[in-house]
Amino acid sequence: MTRFAEQVAVVTGGASGIGLGIARRLAAEGARLSLWDRDAAALAAVVPSLPASPHHLTVDMTNAAAVQQAADETVKEHGRIDILIASAGITGPNATSWEYAVADWDRVFDVNLYCVYYTCRAVVPHMLRAGDGRIVNIASIAGKEGNPNAAAYSASKAGVIGLTKALGKELAQTKIRVNCVAPAAVRTPLFAQMTEAQIAYMLSKIPLGRFGEIDEIASMVCWLASRECSFSTGAVFDVSGGRATY
Numbered sequence: 001m002t003r004f005a006e007q008v009a010v011v012t013g014g015a016s017g018i019g020l021g022i023a024r025r026l027a028a029e030g031a032r033l034s035l036w037d038r039d040a041a042a043l044a045a046v047v048p049s050l051p052a053s054p055h056h057l058t059v060d061m062t063n064a065a066a067v068q069q070a071a072d073e074t075v076k077e078h079g080r081i082d083i084l085i086a087s088a089g090i091t092g093p094n095a096t097s098w099e100y101a102v103a104d105w106d107r108v109f110d111v112n113l114y115c116v117y118y119t120c121r122a123v124v125p126h127m128l129r130a131g132d133g134r135i136v137n138i139a140s141i142a143g144k145e146g147n148p149n150a151a152a153y154s155a156s157k158a159g160v161i162g163l164t165k166a167l168g169k170e171l172a173q174t175k176i177r178v179n180c181v182a183p184a185a186v187r188t189p190l191f192a193q194m195t196e197a198q199i200a201y202m203l204s205k206i207p208l209g210r211f212g213e214i215d216e217i218a219s220m221v222c223w224l225a226s227r228e229c230s231f232s233t234g235a236v237f238d239v240s241g242g243r244a245t246y
Contacts (some may be wrong), residue, residue, distance in 0.1 A: 220239050
């Protein structure tokens with residue numbers, strides 16, 4: 001398949017987990033990649049395994065100026081940005097809301113919500129000048145249902161959903177489409193940040209009785225990033241193994 005031939009795709013958090021899986025799928029379908037991640041060593045390790053040794057930048061995506069610079073550098077390198085996949089994220093610690101450290105709360109919001117906003121804010125003007133584009137933000141089913149002992153993660157992902165809906169409406173009269181996916185738990189390196197009790201709780205909520213696979217998330221994301229997705233914007237697409245109830 002070459003449905004992304006000659007298109008430029010930015011993937012944040014592209015050095016591991018869901019972001020890397022999406023990047024591999026986009027590249028396999030012809031996209032020219034620009035991977036953004038805060039982990040320089042992880043980027044250096046994965047770039048040789050991807051087609052054409054893609055453009056990559058070490059970016060602190062919690063810094064608005066750094067994100068703007070990354071967007072401008074990507075456009076300078078590739079001429080444009082056709083696709084943005086905002087997948088950088090962390091889970092944060094597991095604790096009750098009243099025991100959650102304020103510094104941890106701030107960090108989760110900085111990475112999960114503010115960096116999505118900063119990235120969209122930096123990329124949208126480039127897409128508007130080009131007259132086209134696709135944005136897919138990675139939310140979570142926790143943003144719809146709220147996971148106990150993960151209030152910061154749940155609230156920040158709810159924020160991603162709200163941002164997606166607002167931005168999709170703001171751009172509805174253009175050819176830019178903005179959507180998000182809300183996966184249930186997918187076994188990625190993020191699991192290392194969680195307690196075994198939290199992991200077991202998430203599995204217990206999935207009617208299919210298993211965790212999602214990265215390739216399953218990538219498949220949905222790539223449809224949303226394609227020109228086949230033309231009449232959906234500001235929407236949330238669940239990939240939840242039956243967990244989603246609305």
